[in-house]
Amino acid sequence: GAGVSQxxxxxxxxxxxxxxxxxxxISGHTALYWYRQSLGQGLEFLIYFQGNSAPDKSGLPSxxxxxxxxxxxxxxxxxQRTQQEDSAVYLCASSFGVGGNxxxxxxxxxxxxxx
Amino acid sequence: xxxxxxxxxxITVSEGASLELRCNYSYGATPYLFWYVQSPGQGLQxxxxxxxxxxxxxxxxxxxxxxxxxxxxFNLRKPSVHWSDAAEYFCAVGAGGNTPLVFGKGTRLSVIx
Numbered sequence: 745g746a747g748v749s750q751x752x753x754x755x756x757x758x759x760x761x762x763x764x765x766x767x768x769x770i771s772g773h774t775a776l777y778w779y780r781q782s783l784g785q786g787l788e789f790l791i792y793f794q795g796n797s798a799p800d801k802s803g804l805p806s807x808x809x810x811x812x813x814x815x816x817x818x819x820x821x822x823x824q825r826t827q828q829e830d831s832a833v834y835l836c837a838s839s840f841g842v843g844g845n846x847x848x849x850x851x852x853x854x855x856x857x858x859x
Numbered sequence: 860x861x862x863x864x865x866x867x868x869x870i871t872v873s874e875g876a877s878l879e880l881r882c883n884y885s886y887g888a889t890p891y892l893f894w895y896v897q898s899p900g901q902g903l904q905x906x907x908x909x910x911x912x913x914x915x916x917x918x919x920x921x922x923x924x925x926x927x928x929x930x931x932x933f934n935l936r937k938p939s940v941h942w943s944d945a946a947e948y949f950c951a952v953g954a955g956g957n958t959p960l961v962f963g964k965g966t967r968l969s970v971i972x
Contacts, residue, residue, distance in 0.1 A: 748902075777959055784868070786964030787903075787949060794957055803959075835903070845891040845910060845955050850903040 746770075748851035750836050756857045757826055765821045765854045769838030776819050777839075777848065778811060782832040790834075793819065826858045861886040861952045863963035871969040872940050880935040880966050882924075882950030891953035892933040893960065894924055898946040906948075909933065920944070945970045 749768040757763050769776050778790040789803035793813045804810070808826075813819040823830055833853040839846035862885045872878055884890055894906040907918025914926040924935045933950060950963045 779962070784964065786865075787951075787962035789959050789961065792959040797957065800957075800959060837903075845953050847893075847905050847908065848895075848903075848960065850895075852902045 748836055748838050748849050750834075750851035750854050752854060753852065754855045754857075756859065758859055759828060760825055762822065762824045763826055763856065765823075765834050765836075765856070767819045767821070767836030767838075767851060769817065769819070769836070770849055771817075773838035773840055773849070774816070775839045775841065775846065776813055777837045778819070778821050779835045779837065780832045781835055781853070787835065790821070823856075826856075828858050831856055831858045861890060861954050861961050863950050863952050863961055865948075865950055865963035865966050867966045868964070869967045869969065871971060874942050874970050874972055875939050878935075878937045878940045878944070878968070880948050880950075880968070882933045882935065882963060883931050884933060884950075884952045885931065886952055886954060888954070889928075891955055892924070892926060893951040893953070894918065894922070894933075894935050895949045895951060895962075896920075896946050897949065897965075898943075903949065906935070940968075940970055942970045942972075944968060 751766045774795045776793045779787040791811045792800040808824045811821045835853045837848040837850045864883045892909040895903045897903045909916050909926045947965045949965045951960045953960045
């Protein structure tokens with residue numbers, strides 16, 4: 745596709761339910777990032793995939809959060825047993841090559857609301 | 860690990876006035892520095908970036924930023940603000956290699972007539 749695609753754009757769920765958020769990066773981009781944007785908190789790094797390397801999971805806030813990237817392309821972020829504090833916009837980004845010095849291309853995000 | 864501070868949560872400027880958004884970083888070596896903008900209802904877009912060389916970098920939409928190593932700063936400037944510049948601005952720092960970008964908490968810019 746022309747850009748980073750995220751789905752769904754909005755997700756409303758009940759506390760305790762599991763949710764899956766999808767990210768389809770730009771074709772050919774080897775790096776994929778998940779960030780969380782909460783009001784007044786900026787962009788909080790969650791997890792980073794780079795090629796076939798082991799992902800950097802250092803930003804995941806708890807073991808309820810996990811992510812995978814299949815075939816070096818599409819990624820799914822899973823939140824188990826959602827809590828109200830998980831409500832936020834979840835942003836996916838991709839880039840060519842290694843992270844830290846590359847331009848990131850962001851998707852429009854998934855607005856997650858936990859009731 | 861690197862970190863970023865954007866001291867101003869919200870700034871309001873008049874259309875046509877000059878703008879400076881502050882960004883301070885913490886990193887032991889020369890960092891990679893970025894400014895991103897998030898306009899209402901749109902995704903984040905790169906405004907400009909600094910890797911090395913000239914410390915004054917030009918970006919899109921008439922923005923520029925200056926890297927000052929002595930002050931650990933990378934402030935964003937624009938000589939004349941337009942109403943369409945109203946958005947959230949994020950400064951980010953990268954350490955290079957196989958590491959993710961670290962973003963600041965953002966500065967929301969409002970533009971008044």
